Amino acid sequence: MANSPRFEFTQGTAGYANYKWLGWGLFILLLVIVAFAFNDTGQITLLDNKYAIGLPRVTKAISFMIAILGLQVVAGFTGQLSLGQGFFFGTGAYLSSWLVADHNWAWFTSLLVVIPVCFLLGMAFGIPALRIRGLYLALVTLGLAAVFPSIVQLKVLEDQTAGAAGKLTDSDLVPPDWLPLDGAATGMQKIPLIGKFFGDGDLSGKEEQRIWTFFVMVVLAFICFKMVGNLVKSRPGRALRAVRDNETSAAVTGINLSFYKTMSFGVASALGGVGGMVYVAELGIASPGDFTQLISIFFIVGMVVGGVGTLSGAVVGGLVIAFIPAWASDTQNLPGIPERWLQGPTGPLIMGAMLIVLTFFLPGGIISGVRQIKAKFVRILPKMPALAGSTAGAGTPPPDETTVTPSDPSGDA
Numbered sequence: 001m002a003n004s005p006r007f008e009f010t011q012g013t014a015g016y017a018n019y020k021w022l023g024w025g026l027f028i029l030l031l032v033i034v035a036f037a038f039n040d041t042g043q044i045t046l047l048d049n050k051y052a053i054g055l056p057r058v059t060k061a062i063s064f065m066i067a068i069l070g071l072q073v074v075a076g077f078t079g080q081l082s083l084g085q086g087f088f089f090g091t092g093a094y095l096s097s098w099l100v101a102d103h104n105w106a107w108f109t110s111l112l113v114v115i116p117v118c119f120l121l122g123m124a125f126g127i128p129a130l131r132i133r134g135l136y137l138a139l140v141t142l143g144l145a146a147v148f149p150s151i152v153q154l155k156v157l158e159d160q161t162a163g164a165a166g167k168l169t170d171s172d173l174v175p176p177d178w179l180p181l182d183g184a185a186t187g188m189q190k191i192p193l194i195g196k197f198f199g200d201g202d203l204s205g206k207e208e209q210r211i212w213t214f215f216v217m218v219v220l221a222f223i224c225f226k227m228v229g230n231l232v233k234s235r236p237g238r239a240l241r242a243v244r245d246n247e248t249s250a251a252v253t254g255i256n257l258s259f260y261k262t263m264s265f266g267v268a269s270a271l272g273g274v275g276g277m278v279y280v281a282e283l284g285i286a287s288p289g290d291f292t293q294l295i296s297i298f299f300i301v302g303m304v305v306g307g308v309g310t311l312s313g314a315v316v317g318g319l320v321i322a323f324i325p326a327w328a329s330d331t332q333n334l335p336g337i338p339e340r341w342l343q344g345p346t347g348p349l350i351m352g353a354m355l356i357v358l359t360f361f362l363p364g365g366i367i368s369g370v371r372q373i374k375a376k377f378v379r380i381l382p383k384m385p386a387l388a389g390s391t392a393g394a395g396t397p398p399p400d401e402t403t404v405t406p407s408d409p410s411g412d413a
Helices: 014-037 055-077 085-103 107-129 134-152 155-161 181-189 205-233 235-245 247-252 257-283 293-306 311-330 346-361 365-375
Strands: 007-010 043-046 049-052 378-381
Touching: 007 014, 014 055, 014 181, 014 205, 049 311, 055 085, 055 205, 055 235, 055 257, 055 293, 055 311, 085 107, 085 134, 085 155, 085 257, 085 293, 107 134, 107 257, 134 155, 134 293, 181 205, 205 235, 205 257, 205 311, 235 247, 235 257, 247 257, 293 311, 293 346, 293 365, 311 346, 311 365, 365 378
Parallel strands: 007 378
Antiparallel strands: 043 049
């Protein structure tokens, strides 16, 4: 067939397993290249504009991915539009900063407090939110995000939050002595043709710490995505999607709407808190100006631009809101456009324009476009069920070539 994909894989076969392993191998290779090639404040030059792609900004994007992942749970899978994710993002950041700076906790130990506190706060807020929905829910949650900077600047909390100056912390994410990061960098520098992109000498202590922090946060993000992926494939996950699709039908089938709605708020808030911890661990300071309602709006934009109801949409959305506004501000020269038009707060302008364009031309987000392109080259067929009393062989009819396995957003990893 002229329109048949170039490659077909059937789930459960050796070919499908090799396809999956190849994908994971390329992903890990990409992580290694990013970690060692951009461990400093790397830049690319395009049309005489310099754009930063340093590892700190990539780690910052990881924090946004985790926060948007939480939004996917409450908005993408449960259908409740929440604009308050920035509140829990900031709560996780400040709470972990306070534990690390004032009580000498390790960053990951602070998650033992951040996760349950944010989860309970989300559940507590989810209870009154049961009585409202739609636009009213969005406005109430936006108000929650709007008051956060004022809360952390209250005089009564100044000893814990440091007020308007922000809470400074020192990272304790030091790589272990047995990890040969410097040796790995030296080996990469010797690779013909591309070795020059990995530096030209030994790694400094700061560079080793950046690389270690990046990989640790990648592992943390992987755990978060894996847990949410398992959740949405489970019975509670199916209940969440039933609530999103039709609350009346879900209630008729026996689904406890109140429980699942509040649970989705709790899970989303906990993930927002984890994202906040990652953010401040990389940045080294929790400042009120970083947790205004604008960050909540950016999380929503990231979710929509990436793809609502998809796990990989959270990854794309995190990268978009971490890089696009900053790169837009760094753009000083574009052919045919006067320089004065590129001055000012161009980042939010570009984000808004991108949201409008994608809403009209790619309503499923960037991920839906990627899937459409992928479908032209690769098709995944479902595993053939075993037939009772017979074995698969020459007499077994082949799968219908016109049948394509529908892509389940909940299984998107």
